Amino acid sequence: MRSIRKKEDLLNLYENLRKEREKQGKFISVCVDTGCLATGSGAVFSALKEEIAKAGLNPEGEGVKKILRGTGSLGFDSENPVVVIYPEKIFYRKVRPGDAKYIVHKTLLNGEIIERLLYKDPETNEPIPYLDDIPFYKHQKRLLLANHGIIDPLSIEEYISIGGYQALLKALTEMEPPQIVEEVKKSKLRGRGGAGFPTGIKWEDAAKRDSDIKYVICNADEGDPGAYMDRSLLEGDPHSVVEGMIIGAYAVGASHGYIYVRREYPKALESATKAIEDAREAGLLGDNILGTGFSFDIEIARGGGAFVAGESTALMASIEGKPAEPHTKYIHATQAGLYSKPTVLNNVETWANVPIIINKGADWYGNIGTEKSKGTKIFSLVGAVKNSGLVEVPIGTTLREVIFDIGGGIASEKKFKAVQTGGPSGGVLPESLLDMPIDFDTLTKAGSMMGSGGMIIMDEHTCMVDVARYYIDFLSKESCGKCTPCREGLRQMLDILTRITQGEATMDDLDLLEELSYVVKDASLCGLGQTAPNPVLSTLKYFRDEYVAHVRDKHCPAGVCAALIEYEIIPEKCTGCLACKVRCPVGAIEGEKGEVHKIDPDKCIRCGICMEVCTFDAVRIK
């Protein structure tokens, strides 16, 4: 690709690519991001490629006119592998390689819809042919994920063909840096990494600093279990992040940028690297961008996988080659950050919002969201929910809308019990708060947080003490260990929680747990420790009865905590089939064939295998 040296070069290129793209007829898109590949979309992609070639067509097409595209995730991960045929957006789910020839011959070549591959409305069981009509998509507002499905993320030409880098062009040739900062401030964009700090104010502070060098950093060290929106954005639309960073760098006067990606994200690393290389080759990174005299470049910094490295000061220490350990932030990074120079650190999703704001303007952007938090937010909706995947909604959408309208409610016949927002150090919220609008402030007030956007749904068979114990176990291992409250406090919290789940705690322990939680929250050095007690404090607030049941009655109401439950066989239902007896790993089940079986509670290790294998529902928890 020839180098873009001035404004006209980019405009001409865009015109040509856009016109070429307009001639694009039908095309098939297959999600090939990490999550989709894990469900076998790679084989589906290969099969489709082969079938298209067999039909005498070139799957690669010419330039930006492709017949088959490997794209970023479409988000509906419980239906993967997903194949969509554009422009109609015919949505095929759970596609197998064997379906490829039908998709090519029937749908691509003859416009026929294959009913058996369609998503069915769970209530009416009616097939829904088009993506936009599926409830999972109908209730979303996909701005950041808009390009997922329609472009090959590894092609800068495709990004440019649909208007990519037009925001950069506008920012660099029509706006002065202070104007850009003002626009971002006006948009009320808040940091999507979790804390929700107003992005424009951060930029303004960095912009006013006088320094020989300034930095911008993209935090892609996503580490929350179950959260993958940043990975998906980097894999599915890396240029939107790069474009956002260049605009940000221009606005604050930075000359150098880093994308800090965790090493466990090889595909995100690959697509970010490719995007940077392509942008550099095209002339959109490097010296004298678009002939404006502005120079800026980005390099990749790879993270080693410590959860705490996502904390901004730890991340910068890691880029400097030091251990990823946080330090206090009394002097802001915008004053002295990376290598003690003014630094703007934003999360992947925050950067991806920037081109949208510049393109459409802060006023347009301001129509989406709540009074104090504008725009959309991507959530990774996982757990006991029917439709799991990545969901993008305006900030201010209620939990109920996300979990029930988009998520389709609980996957099994069980009832909804709680939702955890904000990753491992978010809070667990009960059913009574389902109508709460999701934004930074409401979630924090309720004892949880927005975090990076993890949303884990739990049904009634989830024990809240066990959940709190799980997260504290995770966080105590991920604490860097530098400060006392986080290192020692989490260790003691874990100890108390473990004793509660084993029925060995007293009511005094409950009080001590609560007091300790407040101290860890208060006194810890960084965000990890300051938020770590959230799962405990929120479950104590909303599900205290469950704690009390464990402590006082030595009973786990959800039937989860092994030490507090006993399995028994219902004599009326047992047929004496031996299935449980044969599978019991410790020989705790007695009874001959045809006789009612019996579990010896002294031998039983509460593994639950008997209950799982019984086809007559004859095993229950006492």
Add this chain to the structure above:
Amino acid sequence: MVKITIDGKKISAKEGETVLKAAQRAGIFIPTLCNNDAVKPYSACRMCLVEVAKNGRTKLVTSCDYPVEEGIEVNTNTERIQRDRKVILELLIARTGETPELKKLAEKVGVKEVRFKVRNFDDCILCGLCVRVCDEVVGAHAIGFRGRGMEREVVPPFDVENEQCLACGACAEICPVNIIDIFEHDGTRELPKWHKKSRLVACRVCGKYFATEEEIEMIRAKTGLPDEILYVCPDCREHNFTI
């Protein structure tokens, strides 16, 4: 000069100094464990937490690295701080067992009992002073942290004896809980915690052991002084030479 208030007392602090420094000069006690003037603040033990009120908002900060600002109101002993301090000290005692140094501090901040299970995981409180003095003052970088979270510990690289260590003993000297042993016998100095054994050098004048071979070599590399000076102990040097 910066005017601040600490516990109701009006204080003139120096531009750029920390709240802890200002408080210490004014004779106000703030407990510390990981702080020492020889090295940079580290804000890890969290004992020195204070409340700072500014523009009507109160926040909890570590006084060891919080810079003074005009007009701030600092409170060093509110109920919240007392609670946090006590719990932090309880947590440390639960980690190490009751050592004389922690016991003394516990009495000072009012810890009556340790409500957590005392487990004696390790006698080190991980304040990092030994690591920092070795890095920042000695410049030897002979020890560092290994592991994270509950696994964190101070070790020389790979937990084996290393050449960088001068056996100078600065780590033992600065340790606030006195757990780094240092022995001298038969012309050797030993720091068992770092698996370090060094030969001592005797003064050419008085014959007393006065430094390790590594220390002498480090000084030689830095200063280029001749053996006649290097191998004479500071006492004798004072009497015999004018440098």
